[in-house]
Amino acid sequence: MTKIIEILKEVNDKLVRQKEQIIVQQQKAEKLMEENEKKFKTVDKEVTEKEGDKTPLLFPFLTGQSNLICSTQPIIAHAGDDVILSCRLDPPISASSRTVEWTKPGLDPEYIHVHQDGRLVYQSQNPLYNYRTALFVDQLINGNVSMKLFRVKTSDAGKYKCFLPSLWKEAFIELKIENKNKEKKEEGSGEQLMTERKKMEDLDKIMPKLNEELQNKDEEQKEMTKIIEILKEVSDKLFRQKEQIIVQQQKAEKLMEENEKKFKTVDKEVTEKEGDKTVNRAQGYLKLKEIIQEANWDLDERRKDHQQLQMNTEELSKSIFDEVRRISEKKKQVESDMQQIKKQMEEIQRKKMHLFNWFGFWLFLLYSLPVTTGQSNLICSTQPIIAHAGDDVILSCRLDPPISASSRTVEWTKPGLDPEYIHVHQDGRLVYQSQNPLYNYRTALFVDQLINGNVSMKLFRVKTSDAGKYKCFLPSLWKEAFIELKIGQSNLICSAQPIIAHAGDDVILSCRLDPPISASSRTVEWTKPGLDPEYIHVHQDGRLVYQSQNPLYNYRTALFVDQLINGNVSMKLFRVKTSDAGKYKCFLPSLWKEAFIELKIGKKTCLGSFVAKHTRIIVQLEN
Structure with a gap:
């Protein structure tokens, strides 16, 4: 108890000290407020007594001011589009460090996007606009305060206000939302058709499984019917066997009764016989008695066996x-399951018929729509795209006239492949789950150009197996087009004749790709078999890999980099040495091509040396 009182006293002391500190701080704050009030009165007096234009004194930053200019024409968009509400400072001054407020008068809360301290103030944003607004932050320095509004809704229509508090500038801009009746109708039809087609495909996948299950159940039913018939047949045989056992048992019991009577008769005759008894007759009766007794014992044993057999037969019959x-x-x-499966199959057939009718209806609706000049066609290159293994290639397709495909699903497939999906772009991203593993990390769309109707696909590091026809399909427009990719093969050809040079010369080991294809982005390896390390010159990622080069060739090799695009992979060897003689190999891993070339080092003759020396002497004399 004493300890608790001490703790309470200690807490009370702390509270008293804290209260004293608060009072001191409050007094300081009041004193500071009094000083600020005096300063304000002084400034106010100077301002009110000052003659002339008072605006510069009140707002000195307004002199040499920029104007906030927004588009005077209404911005027209369609539901689902992305739109830019364009506003700028003119002449341009930086708005990077300024607060930019976009509001929609009449909305509660009215704040659409408040940019402050370099970021969006989420707390003040109207929830209807969450994750749907953005400023061009990198362009604020140039006075661009435009706002981008994503996935426009019909309710977004109306007047918007842009306000910069630090400049006390505001401007208005109007957004109008138009209905894309035709496009919506077509897209709805296309999407509905796609949905109905997928439903029919799903039902078609279920039917074979149900057929197989029904067949299995039918086989099982037949097998069980056969087993039941066999068991019934066995049961009938057992029943007949049981009847025979009962008959035999009854006969045995009857025979035992007869023997018993005979036994009693003989026994009576033997025991009651008086007078003269012959030995032979007496012995005969005794013998007969013994035989009858043995027969009774046998019959009794048979009766017991019959009883046991009858019991076993009854048990077996019961089990059967x-x-x-x-x-x-x-x-x-099984029969019930079969009936259920048949009902499912009938239901599926009914659904398929229903879907078929709907499918026909939507096709009729789609093709009965009046064709407008605004309808875009999907156009892919009619000429085969030719590439070589290891290249990057573009399968070019576009919507003409161009309309945005940003919010549309774009499907690239390769018919005959399983799964056939190469690249499915949906909801602004690649659907990895559906992609064929052979194309993982090797495909891309030009996402920034989808808005212009460019739905081309880039295929990286082409393989020989990539050759074939590809299909581009836009479900919402029900448009498809085909394009063919052919994989060409170039041969690597080096000089068949030995290259002869002299010590100290520069020499070119000539090799090229024929027909010529670019080797700019390919790895080119020059090696000298038997040398350790064997690498003379490895060109990779546009440069020489020094780490792998044999030190004997340092600073003495070069490729013709500007001619790699034409398939020229020749290597120049500077300041040839006698030890450089031998066979060289040129290898391109991406094409899996290699070729050999031989370098021979010749000796310069004395005459040549003598002539050369005298030539130098003559030149010196002339000089």
Whole structure:
């Protein structure tokens, strides 16, 4: 108890000290407010007594001011589009460090986008515009304060105000939303058709499974019927066997009764016989008695065996009966399953017929729509695209006249491949789950150009297996087009004749791709087999890989980099040495092509040396 009182006192002391500190701080704040009030009165007096234009004194930053200019024409957009509400400072001054407020008068809250301290103030934003607005932050320095509004809704229509508090400037701009009746109708039809087609495909996939299951159930039913028939046949045989056992048992019992009577008669005759008894007759009766007694014993044993056999037969019959009943019940269940499967199949057929009718209706609706000049066609290159293994290639397709494909699904497939999907662009991204693994990390669309109707696909690091026809399909427009990719093969050809040079010369080991294709982005390896390390010159990612080069060739090799685009992969060797003689190999890993060339080092003759020396002497004399 004492300890608790001490703790409470300690807490009370702390609270008293804290209260004193608060009072001191409050007094300081009041004193500061009094000083600020005096300063304000002084400034106010100077301003009010000053003659002439008072605006510069009140707002000195307004002199040499920029104007805030927004588009005077209404901005027209369609539901689902992205739109830019264009506003700028003119003459341009930086708005990077300024607060920019975009509001929609009449909305509650009215704030659409407030940019402050270099970021969006989410707390003040109207929830209807969450994740749908952005400023061009990198262009604020040039006075561009435009706002981009994503996925426009019909409710977004109206007047918007742009306001810069630090400049006390505001301007208005109007947004109008128009209905894309025709396009919506066509897109709706296309999407509906796509949905109905997928439903029909799904049903078509289910039907074979149900057919197979029905067939299996039918086989199972037949097998069980056969087993039941066999078991019934066995049961009938057992029943007949049981009847025979009962008959035999009855005969045995009857015979035992007869023997018993004979035994009693003989026994009575032997025991009651008086007078003269002959030995032979007495012995005969005793013998007969013994035979009858033995027969009774045998019959008794047979009776017991018959009883045991009867019991076993009854048990077996009962087991067979139970098994027949169990299989019969199972058969009934199988029959019920078969009926259920048949009902499912009938239901699927009914749904398919219904979908077929809807499909026909939507096709009729789609093709009965009046064709307008605004309808875009999907156009792909009619000429085959020719590339070589290892190249990057563009399968060119576009909407003409151009309309935005930014919010549309774009499907690139390769018919005959399983799965056939090469690149599915949906909701602004690649759907990885549907992509064929052979094309993982090797495809891309030009996302920034989708708005212009460019739906081309770039295929990286082309393989020989990539050759074939590709299909581009836009479900919302129900448009498709085909394009063919052919993979060409170039051969690597080096000089078949040995290259002869002299020590100290510069020499070119000539090799080229024929027909010529670019080797600019390819790895080119020059090696000298038998040398350790064997690498003479490795050109990769546009440069020489020094780390792999044999030190004997440092600063003595070069490729003709500007001619790689024409397939020229020759290597120049400077200041040839006698040890440089031998076979060289040129290898392009991406094409898996290699070729050999031989360098021979010749000796300069004395005459040549003598002539050369005298030539130099003559030149010196002339000089």
